[in-house]
Amino acid sequence: MNIDMIQAANSRLDGRVRRTPLLSSPFLDEIAGRRVFVKPECLQHTGSFKFRGAWSAISALDPAVRAKGVIAYSSGNHAQGVAFAAREHGINSVIVMPGDAPKLKIDNTKALGAEIILYDRATEDRDAISAKLANERGLTLIKPFDNDLVIAGQGTIGLEIADQAAAIGIDSACVLVPCGGGGLTSGIALALAAKAPGMIVRPVEPEGFDDVARSLISGRKETNARSTGSICDAILTPSAGDITFPILKRLCGPGLVVSDDACLRAMAQAFNRLKLVAEPGGAVALAAALFHRDQIESDTVVVVISGGNVDAGMFTTALDNFG
Amino acid sequence: MNIDMIQAANSRLDGRVRRTPLLSSPFLDEIAGRRVFVKPECLQHTGSFKFRGAWSAISALDPAVRAKGVIAYSSGNHAQGVAFAAREHGINSVIVMPGDAPKLKIDNTKALGAEIILYDRATEDRDAISAKLANERGLTLIKPFDNDLVIAGQGTIGLEIADQAAAIGIDSACVLVPCGGGGLTSGIALALAAKAPGMIVRPVEPEGFDDVARSLISGRKETNARSTGSICDAILTPSAGDITFPILKRLCGPGLVVSDDACLRAMAQAFNRLKLVAEPGGAVALAAALFHRDQIESDTVVVVISGGNVDAGMFTTALDNFG
Numbered sequence: 001m002n003i004d005m006i007q008a009a010n011s012r013l014d015g016r017v018r019r020t021p022l023l024s025s026p027f028l029d030e031i032a033g034r035r036v037f038v039k040p041e042c043l044q045h046t047g048s049f050k051f052r053g054a055w056s057a058i059s060a061l062d063p064a065v066r067a068k069g070v071i072a073y074s075s076g077n078h079a080q081g082v083a084f085a086a087r088e089h090g091i092n093s094v095i096v097m098p099g100d101a102p103k104l105k106i107d108n109t110k111a112l113g114a115e116i117i118l119y120d121r122a123t124e125d126r127d128a129i130s131a132k133l134a135n136e137r138g139l140t141l142i143k144p145f146d147n148d149l150v151i152a153g154q155g156t157i158g159l160e161i162a163d164q165a166a167a168i169g170i171d172s173a174c175v176l177v178p179c180g181g182g183g184l185t186s187g188i189a190l191a192l193a194a195k196a197p198g199m200i201v202r203p204v205e206p207e208g209f210d211d212v213a214r215s216l217i218s219g220r221k222e223t224n225a226r227s228t229g230s231i232c233d234a235i236l237t238p239s240a241g242d243i244t245f246p247i248l249k250r251l252c253g254p255g256l257v258v259s260d261d262a263c264l265r266a267m268a269q270a271f272n273r274l275k276l277v278a279e280p281g282g283a284v285a286l287a288a289a290l291f292h293r294d295q296i297e298s299d300t301v302v303v304v305i306s307g308g309n310v311d312a313g314m315f316t317t318a319l320d321n322f323g
Numbered sequence: 324m325n326i327d328m329i330q331a332a333n334s335r336l337d338g339r340v341r342r343t344p345l346l347s348s349p350f351l352d353e354i355a356g357r358r359v360f361v362k363p364e365c366l367q368h369t370g371s372f373k374f375r376g377a378w379s380a381i382s383a384l385d386p387a388v389r390a391k392g393v394i395a396y397s398s399g400n401h402a403q404g405v406a407f408a409a410r411e412h413g414i415n416s417v418i419v420m421p422g423d424a425p426k427l428k429i430d431n432t433k434a435l436g437a438e439i440i441l442y443d444r445a446t447e448d449r450d451a452i453s454a455k456l457a458n459e460r461g462l463t464l465i466k467p468f469d470n471d472l473v474i475a476g477q478g479t480i481g482l483e484i485a486d487q488a489a490a491i492g493i494d495s496a497c498v499l500v501p502c503g504g505g506g507l508t509s510g511i512a513l514a515l516a517a518k519a520p521g522m523i524v525r526p527v528e529p530e531g532f533d534d535v536a537r538s539l540i541s542g543r544k545e546t547n548a549r550s551t552g553s554i555c556d557a558i559l560t561p562s563a564g565d566i567t568f569p570i571l572k573r574l575c576g577p578g579l580v581v582s583d584d585a586c587l588r589a590m591a592q593a594f595n596r597l598k599l600v601a602e603p604g605g606a607v608a609l610a611a612a613l614f615h616r617d618q619i620e621s622d623t624v625v626v627v628i629s630g631g632n633v634d635a636g637m638f639t640t641a642l643d644n645f646g
Contacts, residue, residue: 021344023366026407027434042598043346084349104595111350271638272427275365275631277598308598312646315594316639323635 001148001247003194006187009056009152010159016059016088017052017156018044022164022302025273033293035300037173038286039161040276042308046112048234048282049154049184049306050074050081050144056153057142058085066091071139073097073126075233076105077307078144083114094139096130102233102311121227145183146241154184158191161302165196172198173300176256176285179203179212180235182244184306189251199302202253204284206232206260211239212248213255221245231260231314234281234307256295262287267315268322270305279310324471324570326517329510332379332475333482339382339411340375340479341367345487345625348596356616358623360496361609362484363599365631369435371557371605372477372507372629373397373404373467379476380465381408389414394462396420396449398556399428400630401467406437417462419453425556425634444550468506469564477507481514484625488519495521496623499579499608502526502535503558505567507629512574522625525576527607529555529583534562535571536578544568554583554637557604557630579618585610590638591645593628602633 023038041049058070069092072082079095086093093114097106098121110116119129134141143150165173175192177185182203189201203212209230214222223239230236240248258266263280266287270278278286285303289296346361364372381393392415395405402418409416416437420429421444433439442452457464466473488496498515500508505526512524526535532553537545546562553559563571586603589610593601601609608626612619 018344018346021341021366023341027431040598043344047598108350268635271600271635275363275370275600277594277600312591312594312642315646316642319635319639323638 001151001190001243003190005148005152006155006159006191009149010156012059013052013055013153013156016055019160020044023274027273028269028290031269031290032301034298036289037300037302038274039157039302039304040274041157042276042278042282042305046080046084047307047309048077048081049157050077051084052156053150053153053183054078054081054085054142057147057149058089060149061140065140068138068140069093070142071096071130071134072142072144073130074144075236076101076109077234077309079109079114080105080112080309082142083109083112087113094133096126100228102309104311105309145181146243148243151183151187151244155187155191157304158188159195161188162192162195165302170300171196172298173302174296174298175199175201175302176204176288177201177304178235178281178284178306179205180237182212182240182248184304185252186244186247188304190247193251200253201251202256203248204256204258204288205235206230206263206281206284207257209236210255210257213257215240215245216249216252216255219249232263232281232284234279235284256288256292258284258287258292262291264318265322266290267318271319271323276305277308277310277315278305279307280314282307324474324513324566326513328471328475329478329482329514332472333479335382336375336378336476336479339378342483343367346597350596351592351613354592354613355624357621359612360623360625361597362480362625362627363597364480365599365601365605365628369403369407370630370632371400371404372480373400374407375479376473376476376506377401377404377408377465380470380472381412383472384463388463391461391463392416393465394419394453394457395465395467396453397467398559399424399432400557400632402432402437403428403435403632405465406432406435410436417456419449423551425632427634428632468504469566471566474506474510474567478510478514480627481511482518484511485515485518488625493623494519495621496625497619497621498522498524498625499527499611500524500627501558501604501607501629502528503560505535505563505571507627508575509567509570511627512570516574523576524574525579526571527579527581527611528558529553529586529604529607530580532559533578533580536580538563538568539572539575539578542572555586555604555607557602558607579611579615581607581610581615585614587641588645589613590641594642594646599628600631600633600638601628602630603637605630
């Protein structure tokens with residue numbers, strides 16, 4: 001994994017990915033006690049950053065291999081990204097999804113043309129299910145994060161942040177990134193290390209699913225005790241990847257950990273101040289910026305909102321309690 | 324009013340205004356039965372397009388005049404745009420607001436540093452109140468729409484639409500614009516007539532407040548019978564302006580009229596499909612595109628979402644009923 005792979009992905013994504021803006025609000029600056037810039041990947045195609053990695057990986061396949069179709073496992077955002085990128089390439093996709101994924105994500109993935117295989121997150125092994133189907137049907141597995149091409153796609157967000165920050169005279173900042181398996185975080189960290197070395201990436205996770213924060217302290221890959229039990233469904237990954245963790249260890253600052261309540265509060269702030277719809281897992285970095293200000297040191301913070309695929313019921317819970 | 328004034332406003336706005344993206348969703352295309360592109364001015368500073376006109380007008384004032392401060396009357400979006408543009412210029416602002424404006428808009432305007440004067444929309448005359456205060460304190464009145472510099476500022480959205488559409492190969496479309504007093508609609512119509520003459524602007528209004536639709540039929544300025552009674556608070560203007568109406572008459576296609584329910588439905592679609600927060604009046608054009616498809620002829624429609632300053636209660640009403 002290196003910056004050249006991210007640059008190459010950036011070229012493949014050109015004209016296909018949405019170049020998301022860098023937003024801000026004086027009200028958020030006040031709460032955070034510093035300048036806050038928000039990179040809203042909820043505005044990306046399919047409502048999350050995952051479309052970038054999916055397009056990067058599928059567009060790089062040998063055409064004959066690609067024509068046989070792709071398979072992915074995902075709680076929903078990678079699912080939609082792969083389904084839409086596959087459809088835009090004119091190929092079939094099969095998506096293995098947990099039965100308890102938000103209904104909106106399952107429905108959308110189906111509507112984007114994918115064949116859906118549901119499994120039980122607590123008792124079944126998605127890797128085994130996916131490997132079997134891939135073998136039987138000649139499908140290429142697009143892993144959600146531990147794949148160089150996927151990481152390179154997510155890293156294009158880092159290239160954009162570097163350019164957009166430079167355009168407003170910012171070359172030093174703390175960059176907070178929602179972190180599950182670490183594909184997004186490692187991609188952005190690699191891009192910024194090359195293009196804006198004054199920016200330090202810090203992964204943000206939900207309470208009880210802070211394997212990366214603990215791994216960065218212990219120096220080895222830690223695992224979460226549970227696989228369910230947070231509203232941040234998008235980033236409840238058991239542990240970081242074999243490719244992503246060494247990158248995180250080499251380039252990232254300490255992890256931050258936020259409560260589910262802080263995520264709901266951050267969603268209400270994104271609603272009020274940015275007019276954005278963030279999903280709980282997508283709002284962890286904004287939550288850290290707004291409600292853990294004492295754990296951040298720089299004058300400027302850049303926050304990635306990684307997705308906005310949230311059911312209406314969960315969103316109204318955020319507004320009813322904190323809107 | 325001419326294209327040169329819009330180009331000059333565009334220069335003054337450079338680096339100050341947010342250049343909003345052009346968004347889309349395959350799900351919206353399906354509902355609308357044609358390609359839909361959305362210009363989300365809810366992402367503009369202060370949550371609506373009004374910041375553009377406010378900045379355009381204030382930045383063009385003679386510095387000695389500007390230093391004495393500005394005054395505006397507004398149900399809330401122009402209020403916030405003027406307050407923030409004034410603060411960024413380091414000058415005072417006084418805003419005359421109806422007492423029944425959404426609490427969020429009043430609170431935000433105050434928090435942006437403006438002095439607020441509340442009046443009763445049904446019994447008091449905001450023009451008289453504003454004129455008296457302007458005289459007494461030497462403030463410059465920034466009218467919400469019937470002002471060349473304000474129209475020029477709003478027209479910069481038309482320049483961006485022309486550029487963004489051209490970049491994806493689109494030179495012909497129906498452009499639906501939420502319409503109150505007609506500042507936004509006339510500005511965009513002027514810009515597109517000069518830069519993308521294949522694009523036809525059509526104003527969209529709420530039921531019961533369709534003065535512009537009726538005026539375009541009768542050929543003279545019609546007036547609404549009521550001043551309250553729709554959730555679309557941002558665009559409940561009694562009639563178009565003396566400057567804006569002749570422009571609308573010369574350049575626009577027929578008006579479209581949508582129900583409050585259609586606005587709530589459109590807000591739910593913007594939530595689900597675009598991850599955007601739209602306010603009722605800001606969603607009228609999206610409502611027309613999605614739910615009045617038989618009244619639109621072109622293959623491609625561009626929709627302006629003019630603002631997102633909606634209370635949590637109204638937003639959850641949209642999601643509870645249509646989310």
